[in-house]
Amino acid sequence: MHHAGGDLIGAAPKAAARLIEELRARGPRVHCITNTVAQAYTANMLLAAGCIPSMTLSAEEIGGFVGRAEALLVNLGTFDAERREASGIAIAAAHEHKRPWVLDPVFVDRSPARAAFARDLVKRGVRVVRLNQAELAALAHGATREDAIAYARATGVVVALSGAADLVTDGTRAITIGNGHPLMARVTAMGCAGSALVAACLALEPDALLASAAALIALGVAGEIAVEKSAGPGSFAIAIIDALAALDAPALLARAKVSA
Amino acid sequence: MHHAGGDLIGAAPKAAARLIEELRARGPRVHCITNTVAQAYTANMLLAAGCIPSMTLSAEEIGGFVGRAEALLVNLGTFDAERREASGIAIAAAHEHKRPWVLDPVFVDRSPARAAFARDLVKRGVRVVRLNQAELAALAHGATREDAIAYARATGVVVALSGAADLVTDGTRAITIGNGHPLMARVTAMGCAGSALVAACLALEPDALLASAAALIALGVAGEIAVEKSAGPGSFAIAIIDALAALDAPALLARAKVSA
Amino acid sequence: MHHAGGDLIGAAPKAAARLIEELRARGPRVHCITNTVAQAYTANMLLAAGCIPSMTLSAEEIGGFVGRAEALLVNLGTFDAERREASGIAIAAAHEHKRPWVLDPVFVDRSPARAAFARDLVKRGVRVVRLNQAELAALAHGATREDAIAYARATGVVVALSGAADLVTDGTRAITIGNGHPLMARVTAMGCAGSALVAACLALEPDALLASAAALIALGVAGEIAVEKSAGPGSFAIAIIDALAALDAPALLARAKVSA
Numbered sequence: 001m002h003h004a005g006g007d008l009i010g011a012a013p014k015a016a017a018r019l020i021e022e023l024r025a026r027g028p029r030v031h032c033i034t035n036t037v038a039q040a041y042t043a044n045m046l047l048a049a050g051c052i053p054s055m056t057l058s059a060e061e062i063g064g065f066v067g068r069a070e071a072l073l074v075n076l077g078t079f080d081a082e083r084r085e086a087s088g089i090a091i092a093a094a095h096e097h098k099r100p101w102v103l104d105p106v107f108v109d110r111s112p113a114r115a116a117f118a119r120d121l122v123k124r125g126v127r128v129v130r131l132n133q134a135e136l137a138a139l140a141h142g143a144t145r146e147d148a149i150a151y152a153r154a155t156g157v158v159v160a161l162s163g164a165a166d167l168v169t170d171g172t173r174a175i176t177i178g179n180g181h182p183l184m185a186r187v188t189a190m191g192c193a194g195s196a197l198v199a200a201c202l203a204l205e206p207d208a209l210l211a212s213a214a215a216l217i218a219l220g221v222a223g224e225i226a227v228e229k230s231a232g233p234g235s236f237a238i239a240i241i242d243a244l245a246a247l248d249a250p251a252l253l254a255r256a257k258v259s260a
Numbered sequence: 261m262h263h264a265g266g267d268l269i270g271a272a273p274k275a276a277a278r279l280i281e282e283l284r285a286r287g288p289r290v291h292c293i294t295n296t297v298a299q300a301y302t303a304n305m306l307l308a309a310g311c312i313p314s315m316t317l318s319a320e321e322i323g324g325f326v327g328r329a330e331a332l333l334v335n336l337g338t339f340d341a342e343r344r345e346a347s348g349i350a351i352a353a354a355h356e357h358k359r360p361w362v363l364d365p366v367f368v369d370r371s372p373a374r375a376a377f378a379r380d381l382v383k384r385g386v387r388v389v390r391l392n393q394a395e396l397a398a399l400a401h402g403a404t405r406e407d408a409i410a411y412a413r414a415t416g417v418v419v420a421l422s423g424a425a426d427l428v429t430d431g432t433r434a435i436t437i438g439n440g441h442p443l444m445a446r447v448t449a450m451g452c453a454g455s456a457l458v459a460a461c462l463a464l465e466p467d468a469l470l471a472s473a474a475a476l477i478a479l480g481v482a483g484e485i486a487v488e489k490s491a492g493p494g495s496f497a498i499a500i501i502d503a504l505a506a507l508d509a510p511a512l513l514a515r516a517k518v519s520a
Numbered sequence: 521m522h523h524a525g526g527d528l529i530g531a532a533p534k535a536a537a538r539l540i541e542e543l544r545a546r547g548p549r550v551h552c553i554t555n556t557v558a559q560a561y562t563a564n565m566l567l568a569a570g571c572i573p574s575m576t577l578s579a580e581e582i583g584g585f586v587g588r589a590e591a592l593l594v595n596l597g598t599f600d601a602e603r604r605e606a607s608g609i610a611i612a613a614a615h616e617h618k619r620p621w622v623l624d625p626v627f628v629d630r631s632p633a634r635a636a637f638a639r640d641l642v643k644r645g646v647r648v649v650r651l652n653q654a655e656l657a658a659l660a661h662g663a664t665r666e667d668a669i670a671y672a673r674a675t676g677v678v679v680a681l682s683g684a685a686d687l688v689t690d691g692t693r694a695i696t697i698g699n700g701h702p703l704m705a706r707v708t709a710m711g712c713a714g715s716a717l718v719a720a721c722l723a724l725e726p727d728a729l730l731a732s733a734a735a736l737i738a739l740g741v742a743g744e745i746a747v748e749k750s751a752g753p754g755s756f757a758i759a760i761i762d763a764l765a766a767l768d769a770p771a772l773l774a775r776a777k778v779s780a
Contacts, residue, residue, distance in 0.1 A: 037559040037575050039297040043448035048493050053448070054367065055297050058339045061371040068370060079578045080602065082340065107574065110588060111581035186765070188563035188573070229491070231749070233568050234761025241494025245446070299557040303708035308753050313708070314627065315557050318599045321631035328630060342600065489751070501754025505706070 008175050008209075013256035016214040016221075017249035019201045024050035028070040028203035032196055033057060033086050035077025035106070038189035041237070042073075045193035048245040049218075051200045057086040066093035070203035072101035073196050074121065079114045091124050100127045100202040104195035109134040122155055127208045130160040130195040149174055158208040160198060162191065166216050170209045177213060178257035179220025184240075186233035194219045213258070221255045222247055268435050268469075273516035276474035276481075277509035279461045284310035288330040288463035292456055293317060293346050295337025295366070298449035301497070302333075305453035308505040309478075311460045317346040326353035330463035332361035333456050334381065339374045351384050360387045360462040364455035369394040382415055387468045390420040390455040409434055418468040420458060422451065426476045430469045437473060438517035439480025444500075446493035454479045473518070481515045482507055528695050528729075533776035536734040536741075537769035539721045544570035548590035548723035552716055553577060553606050555597025555626070558709035561757070562593075565713035568765040569738075571720045577606040586613035590723035592621035593716050594641065599634045611644050620647045620722040624715035629654040642675055647728045650680040650715040669694055678728040680718060682711065686736050690729045697733060698777035699740025704760075706753035714739045733778070741775045742767055 029052045034042055039055050046053040054065050066072050072094045074087050094101045103126045105118035115138045122129060122139070129139070136143050136159070140151045145161060152159040153171025161167045166177040184190045197219055201211035219240075225247075226239035289312045294302055299315050306313040314325050326332050332354045334347050354361045363386045365378035375398045382389060382399070389399070396403050396419070400411045405421060412419040413431025421427045426437040444450045457479055461471035479500075485507075486499035549572045554562055559575050566573040574585050586592050592614045594607050614621045623646045625638035635658045642649060642659070649659070656663050656679070660671045665681060672679040673691025681687040686697040704710045717739055721731035739760075745767075746759035 035575070036296045036556045037563055040300060040448055040560060043297055044493065044497065047446045047448055054370070055295070056338055056367070056371075058341075058373075060373045061339060064371055078576055079581060081578075107576070110574070111576075111578075111584055113578075113580045186567045188560055188567055230762075231759075232762025232765040233564065234758040234765070237564065237761075238494040238498055238758055239491075241497075242490075242492025245492040245494070296556045300560060300708055303557055304753065304757065307706045307708055314630070315555070316598055316600075316627070316631075318601075318633075320633045321599060324631055498754040498758055499751075501757075502750075502752025505752040505754070 008173055009258050009260065011210060012175055012213040012258050013217060013253050015205060015210045016217040016256060017252045019204055019214045020218050020247050020252060021249060022204050023200055026204065027052055028200060029054065029068060030071050030073065030196060030200050030203060031066050031069040031090065032073040032075065033083055033090055034073060034075035034192055038075065038077055038192035041189040042193045042196045044241055045244060046196055046200060048241045049197060049200060057082055059085055059089055062086050062090050063093040066090045066099060067097045069099060071199040072099055073104065073199040074101060075104040075106060075192050075195060076108065076114055076118060077106040077192060079111065084117065087121065091121070095125055102126065102128045102130060102195055102199040102202060104130050104192060105135050105139055109138040115139060122157060126157055127202060128158040128160055128198055128212050130198055132162045136161060158212055160212045160216065168209055168212045168216065173209055175213050176259045177216050177220060178259065179217055179224060179255065181223045181227045183227055183230065183233055183236045184223050187237040217252060217256045217258070218244070218247060221252055224255060225251070268433055269518050269520065271470060272435055272473040272518050273477060273513050275465060275470045276477040276516060277512045279464055279474045280478050280507050280512060281509060282464050283460055286464065287312055288460060289314065289328060290331050290333065290456060290460050290463065291325050291329040291350065292333040292335065293343055293350055294333060294335035294452055298335065298337055298452035301449040302453045302456045304501055305504060306456055306460060308501045309457060309460060317342055319345055319349055322346050322350050323353040326350045326359060327357045329359060331459040332359055333364065333459040334361060335364040335366060335452050335455060336368065336374055336378060337366040337452060339371065344377065347381065351381070355385055360468070362386065362388045362390060362455055362459040362462060364390050364452060365395050365399055369398040375399060382417060386417055387462060388418040388420055388458055388472050390458055392422045396421060418472055420472045420476065428469055428472045428476065433469055434520070435473050436519045437476050437480060438519065439477055439484060439515065441483045441487045443487055443490065443493055443496045444483050447497040477512060477516045477518070478504070478507060481512055484515060485511070528693055529778050529780065531730060532695055532733040532778050533737060533773050535725060535730045536737040536776060537772045539724055539734045540738050540767050540772060541769060542724050543720055546724065547572055548720060549574065549588060550591050550593065550716060550720050550723060551585050551589040551610065552593040552595065553603055553610055554593060554595035554712055558595065558597055558712035561709035562713045562716045564761055565764060566716055566720060568761045569717060569720060577602055579605055579609055582606050582610050583613040586610045586619060587617045589619060591719040592619055593624065593719040594621060595624040595626060595712050595715060596628065596634055596638060597626040597712060599631065604637065607641065611641070615645055620728070622646070622648045622650060622715055622719040622722060624650050624712060625655050625659055629658040635659060642677060646677055647722060648678040648680055648718055648732050650718055652682045656681060678732055680732045680736065688729055688732045688736065693729055694780070695733050696779045697736050697740060698779065699737055699744060699775065701743045701747045703747055703750065703753055703756045704743050707757040737772060737776045737778070738764070738767060741772055744775060745771070
């Protein structure tokens with residue numbers, strides 16, 4: 001069941017190369033429910049990639065924003081009543097308008113209430129869940145990295161699991177992405193911005209596994225380029241925005257590190 | 261009716277040159293009701309210009325903050341109940357203490373509820389409305405760039421309309437500002453920060469058209485200087501803060517691009 | 521009563537040198553209730569220092585976050601109902617789990633309601649209050665810099681008072697720290713980030729005066745290093761993150777400026 005095959009390993013870098021160009025050409029609108037820590041950085045990463053971010057949470061208007069966007073991100077980083085209500089309305093609007101959406105269940109390992117809320121969201125048509133191993137364990141009752149494929153199959157959701165290497169699986173296919181740099185973990189909202197890029201790629205690419213892999217390859221390669229111009233996590237956080245904005249197909253094809 | 265005259269074209273760069281020095285010398289307090297995406301960047305831009313920003317929204321204290329500030333910005337970027345209530349209190353305090361205030365009706369083109377709220381605010385003594393063409397159309401029932409002067413005249417409000425070139429008009433006079441760089445549109449909160457600079461200049465300059473023009477010239481020139489030191493939108497967003505902090509009268513007078 | 525003694529003057533730089541290494545080695549969790557303007561910058565400064573920040577405010581889960589953290593920061597920068605409620609729950613959890621916490625009473629000089637709230641918090645077991653002179657005067661009914669030692673003694677709280685030089689006192693001992701650079705006042709959230717570093721050091725060092733002094737020395741030295749690589753407040757804000765991440769014991773011991 002766990003087979004990537006040469007096709008996927010060849011296809012993912014090509015998808016990254018194609019989507020990075022298409023994002024710039026088409027400028028999809030991506031609505032983000034995200035925590036206040038991550039909002040500005042996420043918006044700047046989406047803008048660097050050529051997208052048009054929006055971030056309102058207001059119950060009166062979030063449905064309209066999601067309906068006019070091409071994709072939605074729901075990030076649980078600050079789990080307040082306003083965001084919970086906004087999430088419900090936004091997901092209903094995404095369903096009504098057939099917009100793909102991504103869940104980033106930040107810190108569900110730290111809060112049982114948040115984990116329960118996230119488990120409920122997973123049942124509501126999410127296309128991709130992006131998370132780390134502690135979050136997966138909290139979401140799926142102790143699931144390990146080895147269980148990610150079974151969890152994806154059982155839920156029908158693409159799992160994009162971060163770690164030393166990223167694992168992306170839809171339960172049938174799986175691919176490992178080795179791009180990136182440890183400094184990425186030293187910048188707040190880097191993970192949130194990565195999830196937003198997954199949503200952006202999903203706006204243009206219906207194969208959610210391929211869209212997720214493309215976004216993570218692009219972000220990881222941008223990180224590798226940025227680290228060459230950085231003196232620490234502060235300048236790295238800035239340089240990766242520049243690198244994402246300048247990323248091109250040849251760099252992605254040359255640097256993508258994917259394996260089964 | 262649409263006449264800038266040589267006076268205004270000569271006066272605007274001089275006002276920018278004078279105000280950029282006065283902001284540093286006098287350090288006006290500028291209270292900002294702005295969206296969480298834009299808060300930090302707006303605060304840093306105001307600090308770079310020599311101002312003292314504050315951003316509280318609490319109903320108990322926002323009136324006091326506005327009363328002790330020299331100008332107010334109301335930005336509708338995140339249109340939640342808390343900000344709506346805060347806006348009402350803040351505007352009443354601005355009226356009571358005779359403080360000028362600026363409206364930035366972000367994304368009114370995306371939300372009828374927000375547009376209706378903004379239209380109501382315009383009637384409450386706002387001095388400057390800063391917006392783009394889609395926002396003007398939503399605010400003024402389909403108004404185009406050509407209608408901006410008539411809208412300013414009808415409402416008694418200075419309109420600062422962004423675009424390939426900025427148009428600033430009070431309904432009688434009008435001026436076009438050609439400074440700036442396309443990268444400014446790739447940085448989140450750049451427009452919001454520009455509106456905050458308009459409020460800052462309005463704290464010191466009673467002629468709202470001149471204050472608006474001065475702020476937009478200063479920001480545009482800072483952007484032109486910054487782009488020379490940038491490798492993309494990430495480093496540009498930082499370099500423009502440096503450039504604004506270092507901006508001086510000779511650079512403004514030499515680089516200002518104003519026309520009728 | 522006001523005696524630093526050679527011991528403290530020698531001990532503070534050594535504590536800074538030790539704690540900057542221990543933060544990286546042990547990565548304490550620091551929960552921050554802070555204003556939305558400061559959240560991202562504070563998180564990035566804590567990450568640069570090797571800590572793990574969290575920032576949720578949700579009443580359902582903040583108690584759990586604080587219980588699993590090693591220290592807490594309560595910053596009053598945006599004084600809304602949600603943060604007031606969160607502060608109460610968080611402080612109760614800190615008390616229950618014996619976690620040290622730091623208060624940063626931002627802008628209490630601008631709002632009597634905020635000052636009253638802060639005075640109430642000071643009675644609830646806070647270890648360190650970090651503030652400027654206007655804030656001290658508002659908190660302690662007109663107290664001046666000279667009164668800081670008496671205020672610390674009367675309340676049993678360490679006072680970390682910013683100014684041209686920082687004064688840190690527990691009412692018995694006092695130390696003055698001369699590190700830093702004027703550009704630090706031109707970056708929003710720099711003070712908030714400094715208070716977060718105090719909380720981080722307090723997670724590892726039970727002597728609250730030494731922990732506070734170490735954090736302020738480290739931040740000040742990072743600022744001095746950063747200014748050498750900066751072209752203004754924008755690049756300075758980034759360079760100080762890099763400098764903090766790279767800070768080592770020799771630089772701290774060589775550059776610390778402490779006096780009685």
